[in-house]
């Protein structure tokens with residue numbers, strides 16, 4: 001069992017690093033929002049107000065995306081701890097570690113992923129997922 005744990009050590013470190021970065025980014029974002037508390041004072045015309053509102057919604061969208069990603073990271077780390085990580089959801093074979101190093105959120109082996117994408121390519125879930133983790137699309 002010790003070997004199994006070590007097998008994912010690189011992935012685990014990568015995930016922890018990603019989580020740290022995300023938390024730092026989210027904090028910076030929140031501080032920015034809080035700092036801008038008085039922003040509606042001194043806004044003189046509707047144009048300025050619209051700018052502020054657009055910036056707010058962008059920041060909110062950013063935070064939502066970060067939270068989503070953070071959840072995926074937590075999930076992967078939990079799976080590593082539970083020993084459920086790196087097992088294909090469909091065929092239950094081990095996903096090659098090389099694939100996991102590149103795509104820490106891979107849920108399936110390459111074969112099953114390809115089948116899955118062919119059968120459910122119209123699902124919204126998939127396209128949303130791809131844009132959150134664009135690095136997953138660059139796989140050969």
Ligand SMILES: [Zn+2]
Nearest residue numbers: 088091109112
């Ligand atoms: Zn599989």
